[in-house]
Amino acid sequence: MQDPRRWRAAAWRAGGAMAGLARWTLAAVLIGLLCGAVGSAFHLAVDTVTEWRAAYPQLIAALPVMGLAIVALYKATGTEGLGTNDVLDAVQDGKPVKPLLLPAIFLGTVLTHLAGGSAGREGAALQMGGDIGWQAGGLFRLADHERRTATLCGMAAFFTALFGTPLAATLFAMMVVNVGLVFYSSFVPALAASLVAYAVSLGLGVPPTRFAVTAPGWDLATALRVAVLGLGCAAVTLLFCHTLHLANRLLPRFLPNPWLRAAAGGAAVLAFTLVINSTRYNGAGTDVIAQAVEQGQALPWDFLCKILFTAITLAAGFKGGEVVPSFYVGATFGCVAAPLLGLPAGFGAALGLAAVFCGATNTLVPSLVLAVELFGAPGLLYYAVVCGVCYALTGYAGLYSHQTFLTAKLHPEYHAEIHPHHKPPET
Numbered sequence: 476m477q478d479p480r481r482w483r484a485a486a487w488r489a490g491g492a493m494a495g496l497a498r499w500t501l502a503a504v505l506i507g508l509l510c511g512a513v514g515s516a517f518h519l520a521v522d523t524v525t526e527w528r529a530a531y532p533q534l535i536a537a538l539p540v541m542g543l544a545i546v547a548l549y550k551a552t553g554t555e556g557l558g559t560n561d562v563l564d565a566v567q568d569g570k571p572v573k574p575l576l577l578p579a580i581f582l583g584t585v586l587t588h589l590a591g592g593s594a595g596r597e598g599a600a601l602q603m604g605g606d607i608g609w610q611a612g613g614l615f616r617l618a619d620h621e622r623r624t625a626t627l628c629g630m631a632a633f634f635t636a637l638f639g640t641p642l643a644a645t646l647f648a649m650m651v652v653n654v655g656l657v658f659y660s661s662f663v664p665a666l667a668a669s670l671v672a673y674a675v676s677l678g679l680g681v682p683p684t685r686f687a688v689t690a691p692g693w694d695l696a697t698a699l700r701v702a703v704l705g706l707g708c709a710a711v712t713l714l715f716c717h718t719l720h721l722a723n724r725l726l727p728r729f730l731p732n733p734w735l736r737a738a739a740g741g742a743a744v745l746a747f748t749l750v751i752n753s754t755r756y757n758g759a760g761t762d763v764i765a766q767a768v769e770q771g772q773a774l775p776w777d778f779l780c781k782i783l784f785t786a787i788t789l790a791a792g793f794k795g796g797e798v799v800p801s802f803y804v805g806a807t808f809g810c811v812a813a814p815l816l817g818l819p820a821g822f823g824a825a826l827g828l829a830a831v832f833c834g835a836t837n838t839l840v841p842s843l844v845l846a847v848e849l850f851g852a853p854g855l856l857y858y859a860v861v862c863g864v865c866y867a868l869t870g871y872a873g874l875y876s877h878q879t880f881l882t883a884k885l886h887p888e889y890h891a892e893i894h895p896h897h898k899p900p901e902t
Contacts, residue, residue: 498615499664502625506611507632507671510604514636514672515679517581517603521596524589525758532754534590538745541590542737545583546792552579555733559598559796560877562605565626566652567879572609572626576602583794591757592744593784594795596637601648601796604633608668624661627652631665632672639676639683641669643845647838651875654837655882683848686768688825690854691818700816701826701857704809705864708827711808712834712865715782715801716872722790733792740791744784756784759795760803767810768828768850771820777807797874798832805831825850826861833862834869837878842866 528534549555552575564570584599608629612622627648634644645665649657677683691697730736748757755763755774760781767773785800805827813823825846833842839862846858867884 496663499624500667502611502615502617503628503664503667504671505614506608506625506628507668508675509607509611510629510632510668511636511672511675512679513577513581513603513607514600514633515676515681517584517596517599518637518676518681519679520581520585521588521759524585528589528591528754528758535745535748535754535757538590538592538741539738540741541586541592542741542791542793543734545586545794546733546737548583548586549579549792552576554579557602559601560875562601562626562630563652563875563877565605565609566623566630567877572606574606574610577606580794584796587788587793587795588758590741591748591754592741592788592793592795593756593758593760593781593800594788594793594797595759595799595802596796597634597798598796599794600633600637601630604629604631607633624658624664627661628665628668632668635669636672636676636681639673639681639685640845640848641666641673643841643848645669646844647836647841650838650841651836651878654878654880686765686825686850688768688822688850688854689819690822690825690850690857693856697818698857698860700818701860702864703816704812704818704823704826705830705861706868707812708805708808708830708861708865709834709868711778711804711827712801712831712869713872715804715831716835716869716874718782718786719789719797719874720876722786726787726790736790737792740787740793743787743791747784747787751780756780759799761799764799764802764806764824764828767806767824768821771810771824773807773810773820773824775811777811778804781807797835801831801835801874802828805829822854822857825854826857829858830861830865834865834872835874837866837869837873837880839863839866 554573554576557573557576561570562572565572580599580602584596587594605626608626609622612625617625631644631648634647635641645662648665649661726736730739748754763777781800781803806824809827810820810824814820829842829846832845833839842862843858847855871880
């Protein structure tokens with residue numbers, strides 16, 4: 476007969492686990508409710524101003540003025556220079572997140588989309604969600620390491636409220652901060668927060684992002700073509716990331732005054748829009764993404780123009796994010812390149828979207844799950860091929876400069892100490 480003390484110890488551990496699960500579930504529900512409500516309001520606000528801009532194209536002329544308004548907003552809230560990297564720091568190092576970052580990025584992103592700046596929404600989602608999670612952690616008097624998990628829960632929940640992809644959002648939040656290291660203890664609370672936020676967003680009338688895609692049946696020849704497309708996606712990803720980082724370095728160097736930089740950047744985007752006589756590259760461009768994926772239609776230069784517009788917009792100080800532009804870049808490139816390889820254009824757009832997102836964020840598994848949630852499970856093996864190739868070949872590039880690599884992509888060694896975006900030492 477086993478020692479009764481072992482039974483008591485096991486029962487004590489089980490009781491502690493149940494208490495911890497209940498505590499985290501309560502925190503996750505609160506975070507999910509808040510992120511779902513604020514995220515839905517944000518989604519609807521961006522959609523509304525996008526419709527206004529479509530109805531009144533002359534609003535694009537206000538880009539320089541909106542840039543000045545965003546600078547004033549960030550100065551008034553004391554959040555100048557804060558962004559997604561600061562939320563990553565909160566998860567990595569426990570760096571506090573300022574509560575006023577939430578209204579600043581909310582309004583800043585809405586103003587950017589109102590005037591036609593080329594930006595997405597996920598940067599705002601990660602920042603607002605991280606802010607809500609951090610503040611909720613303080614409300615529950617969580618310890619430092621637990622508050623980091625709460626921040627991660629907020630990131631996942633807000634991402635879900637915008638895109639309607641709860642599992643991909645959960646895994647993305649878990650894996651985007653430290654490449655090669657996953658804290659699985661955060662999975663249950665992050666998933667719970669995401670599911671609650673998803674339910675709230677659906678209840679408030681925010682439809683999940685979904686695309687109708689027909690994937691070809693599996694065969695090795697098609698897989699090889701997909702792998703070649705992955706090579707092209709890796710090159711486009713590197714171009715996209717390096718262009719954004721180059722613009723973020725050069726524009727402040729030549730225009731150190733933030734007021735002048737915002738006005739000049741807005742004027743530049745406005746000038747390019749007038750020159751090409753099209754608003755195709757303004758805003759998030761979700762209509763162009765849908766056209767590429769569902770209709771197989773894109774212009775050969777779409778991805779290059781979107782990279783240029785996005786780089787200027789974000790470097791000038793406008794707000795939003797880089798993920799939806801990465802969707803745009805990947806989808807339009809894949810749509811154009813796929814027929815050259817004998818692949819359907821629409822399916823190529825879906826492959827390109829998943830691959831460029833994967834390479835730009837360095838999140839392999841979340842990208843596969845995202846592809847399934849956006850496009851459906853058929854074609855999963857092809858998404859795995861294209862994402863795997865793109866992930867392996869993009870090296871240590873990425874959208875987030877504070878993202879840390881704890882393992883090399885093509886080597887299994889673990890490196891305990893590493894600086895952001897520095898290649899691990901050779902062994």
